[in-house]
Amino acid sequence: MNNIKMFNGYRxxxxxxxxxxxxxxxxILSTYPMLSLFLxxxxxxxxxxWYIYNNPEHGLIILFIGFLINPMIISKxxxxxLHLSPSMSNMLGMWKEGVLFILALRVLSMKxxxxxxxxxxxxxxxxxxxxxxxxxxxxxxxxxxxxxxxFETMTLFFVVNKLETHKRFFQTFIRIFxxxxxxxxxxxxxxSLFLGYxxxxxxxxxxxxxxxxxxxxxxxxxxxxxxxxxxxxxxxYGLFVDVSIMLLLIxxxxxxxxxxxxxxxxxxxxxxxxxxxxxxWIGLLIALFIYFITSKPNVRFKFILFSFYAAFxxxxxxxxxxxxxxxxxxxxxxxxRDTSAMGHLNSWAGDIKFILSHPLGIGxxxxxxxxxxxxGVYLNPEISFYTVAYxxxxxxxxxxxxxxxxxxxxxxxxxxxxxxxxxxxxxxxxLSGLSWLIVFMSYxxxxxxxxxEVTLIPYFMASISLxxxxx
Numbered sequence: 001m002n003n004i005k006m007f008n009g010y011r012x013x014x015x016x017x018x019x020x021x022x023x024x025x026x027x028i029l030s031t032y033p034m035l036s037l038f039l040x041x042x043x044x045x046x047x048x049x050w051y052i053y054n055n056p057e058h059g060l061i062i063l064f065i066g067f068l069i070n071p072m073i074i075s076k077x078x079x080x081x082l083h084l085s086p087s088m089s090n091m092l093g094m095w096k097e098g099v100l101f102i103l104a105l106r107v108l109s110m111k112x113x114x115x116x117x118x119x120x121x122x123x124x125x126x127x128x129x130x131x132x133x134x135x136x137x138x139x140x141x142x143x144x145x146x147x148x149x150x151f152e153t154m155t156l157f158f159v160v161n162k163l164e165t166h167k168r169f170f171q172t173f174i175r176i177f178x179x180x181x182x183x184x185x186x187x188x189x190x191x192s193l194f195l196g197y198x199x200x201x202x203x204x205x206x207x208x209x210x211x212x213x214x215x216x217x218x219x220x221x222x223x224x225x226x227x228x229x230x231x232x233x234x235x236x237y238g239l240f241v242d243v244s245i246m247l248l249l250i251x252x253x254x255x256x257x258x259x260x261x262x263x264x265x266x267x268x269x270x271x272x273x274x275x276x277x278x279x280x281w282i283g284l285l286i287a288l289f290i291y292f293i294t295s296k297p298n299v300r301f302k303f304i305l306f307s308f309y310a311a312f313x314x315x316x317x318x319x320x321x322x323x324x325x326x327x328x329x330x331x332x333x334x335x336x337r338d339t340s341a342m343g344h345l346n347s348w349a350g351d352i353k354f355i356l357s358h359p360l361g362i363g364x365x366x367x368x369x370x371x372x373x374x375x376g377v378y379l380n381p382e383i384s385f386y387t388v389a390y391x392x393x394x395x396x397x398x399x400x401x402x403x404x405x406x407x408x409x410x411x412x413x414x415x416x417x418x419x420x421x422x423x424x425x426x427x428x429x430x431l432s433g434l435s436w437l438i439v440f441m442s443y444x445x446x447x448x449x450x451x452x453e454v455t456l457i458p459y460f461m462a463s464i465s466l467x468x469x470x471x
Contacts, residue, residue: 049098049102052099052103053102053105053106056103056106056107057169059106060103060159060163061173061176063103065180067096067153068230068231068240070453071231072203072229072231074092075093076203076205079092100152100155103159107158107159113162114162115161115467118410119157119407119410119462120157120158120161122403122406122407123403125399126403127151127154129396130147130392133363133391133392133393133396134146134147134364136361136363137363137365137366138363142364142365142375144365146363146368146374146391147364149370150455153456154459156456156463157459157466159463160460160463160466165464165468166469167470170424170468174247174251174254177247178248178255178260178264181240181248181268182260182263182267184229185270185271186267187230188227188230188237189227189271191228192274197211197225200212212225216234226274226276227271228275234275234277235275235442235446237271238275238277238281239283239439239454241271242272242283242284242287243431243435243457244268245268245269245272246431246434247431249265249291250291250434272284278445279441280442283438283439286437287438290437291434294430347381347382348382348383352386354379355397359393360394360395361390361392361394362390364391366391367379367380367381367387368387369447369451370450380447382445382447383443383446383447384442384447384449385397385444387447388400388449404436404443407436407458408437411432411433411436414429414465415427415429425465425468428464428465431465432458432461432462432464435457435461435462439457440458442454
């Protein structure tokens with residue numbers, strides 16, 4: 001008994017001593033704010049790494065949300081608040097790569113083998129083939145970065161497949177995701193309708209003589225700022241909202257609070273319309289059509305009623321407000337008077353000529369929107385498949401195209417096959433296939449293939465559905 005009292009006395013003495021030492025250290029560091037900041041950041045980073053390594057499922061959710069908030073929150077707002085230099089901002093923006101690296105280390109430490117599937121095999125072939133084009137680029141670092149733009153998010157197939165996922169994980173993801181998309185949509189409306197241009201300039205977006213980059217504006221209407229959430233562009237956000245809407249619809253039974261579900265759906269439709277992203281609108285219409293024709297008869301009837309409601313509501317709006325940006329935007333697009341629509345068509349001839357002149361490709365890190373940031377040379381085709389052809393040649397483009405088509409068909413077939421045995425898994429496959437289809441459709445209109453926050457979406461959903469275990 002005396003030994004126990006003595007031991008407890010030592011513990012209290014050590015605790016008091018540690019408190020005194022920490023207090024002294026805090027007092028010293030308070031006189032050196034930058035040192036204090038680095039120390040705090042190091043402690044947080046160490047805890048972050050430890051937590052992700054020991055909770056890889058939570059790490060996956062952090063990674064997914066991290067990619068989506070990184071373009072604005074991490075890369076713009078935080079550096080502006082902390083007055084970080086451009087190099088420090090770039091280092092901070094790589095935190096999501098750190099999370100992915102920790103998850104990769106975690107799965108490498110596991111003895112479990114990867115469960116092979118057709119998409120994983122095809123992705124491996126594509127990644128191995130593309131390694132050649134790192135070395136085609138005379139600048140090896142640019143080649144590595146170019147490879148990263150295409151295949152960083154594809155590594156999720158290997159990471160998630162070895163971890164395995166279960167129904168409880170995805171149910172947790174759905175709850176977190178639904179709250180996240182609601183908050184992002186609300187934030188997007190605040191930025192677009194209230195904070196406006198000045199906020200964008202204050203946090204580091206480029207100021208082009210008093211207006212942001214034209215991609216944030218509706219063509220011909222400088223007064224309207226398109227919604228873009230926390231992503232890097234309105235078109236990117238539009239695709240993410242498409243997937244958000246499909247997730248809320250497909251897994252609506254998982255929501256006990258139907259009021260929140262319906263309000264969330266309504267909000268997503270509003271922000272999607274305000275993205276003015278034609279590729280996102282087309283992608284959603286196709287996804288909804290496929291979803292409802294494969295649904296039960298009563299769901300199809302509801303879809304028909306909703307379609308009539310939407311059509312007549314829009315018709316009345318157009319009659320009451322004939323001179324509105326939506327109608328003008330649509331008319332200018334159809335008649336090719338819109339500069340953006342016309343620009344797409346005008347670029348195709350030059351893109352095809354360049355591809356035929358370089359059938360073997362010019363190497364990774366030389367073309368596309370991300371490569372422009374590295375090289376300063378503007379080689380940016382309007383179509384994602386042309387971007388792939390620029391860098392990895394015609395064969396690379398064909399392989400990439402087949403990979404996307406094959407993966408979409410594979411996921412839809414899996415959804416149909418598992419419908420009788422496990423409806424939840426079937427819905428997961430359906431969401432994965434529709435997510436991939438939505439992004440795939442955008443590839444025909446925009447150079448999305450290098451936008452990792454976009455490619456992450458179908459790869460994340462597909463990797464979860466492929467690694468899902470019922471028990």
